[in-house]
Amino acid sequence: MSGKRILMCTMGGLVSLVWAGQADAQITVNCGAGQTISGALAALGPSNTTVVFKCFRHLPRESDDPAQ
Amino acid sequence: MATPSATIEPADSSGYATIVARGKLVTDAFNVVGTNFAAIAVDQGGVALLNAGTITGAGNGVWVANNGTLEITDVSITVTGQAAVNTSNGATVDILGMPNVFGADKTSLTGGSYGVLCHQGNLNLFTNAGGSIHIPDNPIAGISALGCNVEANGLATGVISISNNGVSGQFSAALELHGDYAILNTVKIANNLDFGISATAAAAVEINGSTITGNSGTAISASQNAVVDIESFHGINTMTAGSSGSLFGCYQGGKI
Numbered sequence: 001m002s003g004k005r006i007l008m009c010t011m012g013g014l015v016s017l018v019w020a021g022q023a024d025a026q027i028t029v030n031c032g033a034g035q036t037i038s039g040a041l042a043a044l045g046p047s048n049t050t051v052v053f054k055c056f057r058h059l060p061r062e063s064d065d066p067a068q
Numbered sequence: 069m070a071t072p073s074a075t076i077e078p079a080d081s082s083g084y085a086t087i088v089a090r091g092k093l094v095t096d097a098f099n100v101v102g103t104n105f106a107a108i109a110v111d112q113g114g115v116a117l118l119n120a121g122t123i124t125g126a127g128n129g130v131w132v133a134n135n136g137t138l139e140i141t142d143v144s145i146t147v148t149g150q151a152a153v154n155t156s157n158g159a160t161v162d163i164l165g166m167p168n169v170f171g172a173d174k175t176s177l178t179g180g181s182y183g184v185l186c187h188q189g190n191l192n193l194f195t196n197a198g199g200s201i202h203i204p205d206n207p208i209a210g211i212s213a214l215g216c217n218v219e220a221n222g223l224a225t226g227v228i229s230i231s232n233n234g235v236s237g238q239f240s241a242a243l244e245l246h247g248d249y250a251i252l253n254t255v256k257i258a259n260n261l262d263f264g265i266s267a268t269a270a271a272a273v274e275i276n277g278s279t280i281t282g283n284s285g286t287a288i289s290a291s292q293n294a295v296v297d298i299e300s301f302h303g304i305n306t307m308t309a310g311s312s313g314s315l316f317g318c319y320q321g322g323k324i
Contacts, residue, residue, distance in 0.1 A: 009074060031098075033072030049091035053098050055074040 004028070008060060009035045028052045030060035071120050071142075075099040078125075085109035085131065089116040096120060102127050102147060106154075110136035118143050125149065129179065132159035132189070141166060144176045151185040152177035152206075155216070159189035165199035165226055175201045181208045183233070186216035193219070195226025203242075204232040210260070212244040222254035234261030234284075241266040242283070245273055245294070253302045258282045263313070267294035267322070277302030286313035290322030298324070 009031030026049075031037065033055060054060075076098055078086040085106040087093065093108075093116040100107045102125025110116040111133040120142045123129045127149035132138045135158040142165075145152035155161055161184070165175045177183040183203035184191060191213065193201050201222075203210040210230035211218065222228040234240035241263035243250070249272040257264045257278065262285035267273045271294040280287045287307050290296045298305055309315040316324045 031074035033074060033097075036075040036077060038077045050094070051089075051091065052094040053074075053076070053096065055072050055097035057072045 006030065009037055025049045026052075028054060031055050032059035033057050035059075071097055073097045073099050073121060075101065077101045078103045081126070085127075086125075089114040089136070091115075093117070094119070099124070101125055102129065102149075105149070106131040107147070109133070110138050110159075112136070123147065123152075128152070128154040129177070130154070131156075132161055133157050135159070138162070139164065140175065142173050142175055144174045146176070146178045148180045151179040151182040153184045153186075154179075154182075155185065155189045155191070156187045157189070159186070161186065161189065161191050163191075163193045163201055165193075165195035165201035165228065167198050173199050175199075177201075177203045177210075178205045182206050182212050183210045183230070184212070185209075186211065186213045186218065188215040189217075191216055191218045192221075193228055194221050195223060195228055197224035197226060200227040201229070202227075203230045206233045207235040207238060208240050209233065209244045210242045210257075212246075213248065213250065214246040215248060217248045218243075218245065218250040218252075220250075220252050220255050222256075226254075227256065228254070229256045229258070231256060231258045231260060236261060238262075241285075241289075244268075245271040247271050249273070252276065252278050254278060260284070262310075263287075263289055264310070265289065265296070266291075267296055268292045270294060273297070274299060275305060276300065277305060279306045281306060281308040283310045284312050285310045286317040287315050288324060289317040289319070290324050291317075291319040293321040295322070296324045 105127040123145040129145035129152040133156040139162040230242040242260040247269040259282040264280040264283040264287045273296045
């Protein structure tokens, strides 16, 4: 997994996707206010992987991130 | 307008941490609930930038080890484990008190024993105008530094307060400084049970424009060849003797 990925807060498989991050992977996890990522162990693998957790006032949309 | 927030919970409360940062981690407006060890672990050279949110749990708030780097802004950590921020082996920690993009600022550090337990690393606290850092309600010490350099700068109208720490019957200090150096510019150390500053093991401490008042034990203690310099480049220092202690205490080669 490399390049940019956008995940929704409620998306399943967050654990494995983040753990599997490889060189230069950039992962953004978009959540809305009040949402919960339950049981999500977000472990960042390689040193050059970036994971950003962003919270929006509204439920996130794909258009929230121009990188999508 | 209130800061929005979402929550991250652990998969397993017995795990290492809810979030493990070994690359770069950024959180904006998240509440993180920790495992029994830590909410966030930053290790193996990882970098974590935490903005606006809370950290709670039964373990440490943030565990920073093995050359990890942590920067927190407008984050409130209240945990029942050993420390709100616990470091080991080459950690670098920046705690910033400044209004965030949501206009709020609530940086606060409370652990089960320590606000910050800094081993072998560097700890920086910085506030700018309107910002604040509060380190209250820690039973043993607000900050305990062992092999850790500490710099605290409460600039402009910013506030760095290490107050209301300690519990009855427990030796405690707002700041425990073992070796290395500490620079405390415009810091408020007030109303702690027991010592304000306890400097030992050849620690070099510089106090500048700070307030050390209303503590029950000795306000400033220097022992085991520790040296404390009190200067006034950043304003007047205001200090009072502890209600059950002295203003200054020097033991075993300590100097003030």
